[in-house]
Amino acid sequence: MTDHTLTVAGVAVDTRHWIGGERVASAETFTDLSPIDGSTLGEISRGTATEAAAAVVAAKAAFPGWAATPAAERARILHAVADGVEKRLEDLAIVETTDNGALLRSHRRGVMPRVAHNFRFFADWLLRLGHDDFDTRGHTNHVSWDPAGPCVLITPWNAPLMLATWKVAPALAAGNTVVLKPAEWSPLTASLLADIAAEAGLPAGVLNIVQGYGAEVGSALVSHPDVRRISFTGSVPTAKHIAASAAANLTPVSLELGGKSPLLVFADADLDLAVDLAVEQYDNAGQVCLAATRILVEESVAEEFTSRFTEKAALLRQGDPRDESTDIGPGIHARQLEKIDGFVQRAVAAGARAVIGGHRGDGLYYAPTLLTDVAQDSEIVQEEVFGPVLTLQTFTSEEEAVRLANDTRFGLAATLATGDRERAARVTAQLVAGTVWVNCFFVRDLQAPFGGSRHSGVGREGGTWSFDFYCDLKNTVTAPKGWRDHG
Ligand SMILES: NC(=O)C1=CN([C@@H]2O[C@H](COP(=O)(O)OP(=O)(O)OC[C@H]3O[C@@H](n4cnc5c(N)ncnc54)[C@H](O)[C@@H]3O)[C@@H](O)[C@H]2O)C=CC1
Numbered sequence: 001m002t003d004h005t006l007t008v009a010g011v012a013v014d015t016r017h018w019i020g021g022e023r024v025a026s027a028e029t030f031t032d033l034s035p036i037d038g039s040t041l042g043e044i045s046r047g048t049a050t051e052a053a054a055a056v057v058a059a060k061a062a063f064p065g066w067a068a069t070p071a072a073e074r075a076r077i078l079h080a081v082a083d084g085v086e087k088r089l090e091d092l093a094i095v096e097t098t099d100n101g102a103l104l105r106s107h108r109r110g111v112m113p114r115v116a117h118n119f120r121f122f123a124d125w126l127l128r129l130g131h132d133d134f135d136t137r138g139h140t141n142h143v144s145w146d147p148a149g150p151c152v153l154i155t156p157w158n159a160p161l162m163l164a165t166w167k168v169a170p171a172l173a174a175g176n177t178v179v180l181k182p183a184e185w186s187p188l189t190a191s192l193l194a195d196i197a198a199e200a201g202l203p204a205g206v207l208n209i210v211q212g213y214g215a216e217v218g219s220a221l222v223s224h225p226d227v228r229r230i231s232f233t234g235s236v237p238t239a240k241h242i243a244a245s246a247a248a249n250l251t252p253v254s255l256e257l258g259g260k261s262p263l264l265v266f267a268d269a270d271l272d273l274a275v276d277l278a279v280e281q282y283d284n285a286g287q288v289c290l291a292a293t294r295i296l297v298e299e300s301v302a303e304e305f306t307s308r309f310t311e312k313a314a315l316l317r318q319g320d321p322r323d324e325s326t327d328i329g330p331g332i333h334a335r336q337l338e339k340i341d342g343f344v345q346r347a348v349a350a351g352a353r354a355v356i357g358g359h360r361g362d363g364l365y366y367a368p369t370l371l372t373d374v375a376q377d378s379e380i381v382q383e384e385v386f387g388p389v390l391t392l393q394t395f396t397s398e399e400e401a402v403r404l405a406n407d408t409r410f411g412l413a414a415t416l417a418t419g420d421r422e423r424a425a426r427v428t429a430q431l432v433a434g435t436v437w438v439n440c441f442f443v444r445d446l447q448a449p450f451g452g453s454r455h456s457g458v459g460r461e462g463g464t465w466s467f468d469f470y471c472d473l474k475n476t477v478t479a480p481k482g483w484r485d486h487g
């Protein structure tokens with residue numbers, strides 16, 4: 001072991017950046033903590049504008065070669081990365097759980113397989129692009145997706161490798177080079193991805209990873225003039241900084257931000273299903289942008305719903321995320337816990353009632369919480385908490401349900417529980433949301449457009465939408481008799 005390696009459950013993780021196919025250390029470091037018990041995992045290289053510039057230079061230098069690599073070869077290498085992810089699935093799962101506190105069982109069975117799928121899906125989708133030629137008065141129009149250049153990808157801590165790779169994979173598939181900056185609260189699996197990508201044969205400089213704080217290395221990356229695309233997942237205030245930096249260089253941005261999504265429960269719904277959907281919102285300790293944190297229930301069934309919800313939520317087991325029987329792990333960081341508790345205590349002081357929870361547990365655990373008696377214009381109803389905190393309000397008509405559902409500055413997702421197809425269609429048509437789930441939740445498909453309206457984001461990624469963002473689209477129009485015979 002060198003000074004630049006830390007070990008998590010026997011898995012060695014390099015703590016340096018990955019730039020131009022080499023490990024690069026910074027003079028300064030930051031401390032990475034495990035949210036499970038607050039233990040120190042190690043010291044990670046703390047990037048500055050110098051490392052940001054070096055990574056963009058490396059990405060720029062590698063771009064012509066990777067862009068010119070035939071699509072089928074790029075796809076082959078991305079499948080090899082997916083193979084590597086699958087081979088190291090157990091390592092990735094335990095390292096991610098130790099680093100961000102999300103459930104090991106979810107990482108093993110759901111999240112890390114999705115990481116591999118991200119690479120496979122976009123590798124295959126690449127090969128389907130560009131076969132839609134069309135005719136204009138005998139002229140042929142051919143659309144091509146040309147790679148744009150170095151892309152900067154800034155990603156959060158709630159699903160670190162999953163959210164990073166669903167940007168990395170399409171950006172690379174499209175022929176771009178990448179500088180990825182993972183969140184400073186969960187830097188480790190990105191470093192393992194660098195090892196996996198190198199082993200899979202991804203050329204040096206095609207994928208670069210810089211570690212560090214958003215305000216330092218992140219900010220330097222998003223204001224770099226040689227960057228051709230910026231894709232960000234995270235908070236609204238950070239998105240505004242990034243959009244302002246990008247604007248100075250007219251760099252296109254894709255912003256996947258937070259939400260305050262509603263779960264609408266109509267009296268005609270299967271109430272057990274509705275309760276299951278509601279309790280599911282505590283997944284990942286509520287640290288999910290898509291979470292339907294505002295439960296809106298038709299008044300005639302509200303009492304019964306609340307009683308069944310309380311019974312079901314009482315069965316949730318909170319504890320060590322490495323334990324197979326745990327349903328809810330810790331929050332990510334002491335600062336996040338303070339933020340969550342601040343929201344809850346201010347809501348209670350303003351008259352909210354905690355039906356369950358409403359307080360901290362040991363360490364970084366927050367008790368699953370349901371608050372009622374909350375006003376529509378209150379902070380707890382309007383702002384994203386990003387913890388295991390739900391609110392419950394009632395409505396008496398479909399119109400009121402839609403009005404309450406749409407009455408925040410967000411527009412990421414919405415979930416409906418209803419037994420009436422026509423109602424589902426009517427309500428869906430009126431909701432402001434990038435994704436609507438009817439009698440289900442979190443059914444995700446990479447073919448679908450993903451993103452939010454209003455303050456939940458700018459743009460959509462997924463399927464062809466990802467390639468539209470990461471590419472410069474070109475339409476080539478060829479005349480029917482435009483060829484000279486030089487023969
Ligand atoms: N997927 C989502 O919707 C997420 C939403 N959030 C929301 O954000 C809140 C705070 O979480 P944070 O970790 O503070 O989120 P954040 O938005 O500050 O961090 C996300 C990423 O942006 C980077 N970053 C921060 N400032 C930057 C800057 N000036 N330039 C470039 N990159 C920068 C961070 O280093 C991190 O990699 C949460 O409580 C939640 O409400 C956070 C994470 C994910």
Ligand SMILES: O=C(O)/C=C/C=C(\O)C(=O)O
Nearest residue numbers: 158159233288289290444
């Ligand atoms: O799992 C997905 O497809 C998307 C998840 C997004 C988040 O959890 C997030 O950004 O918070």
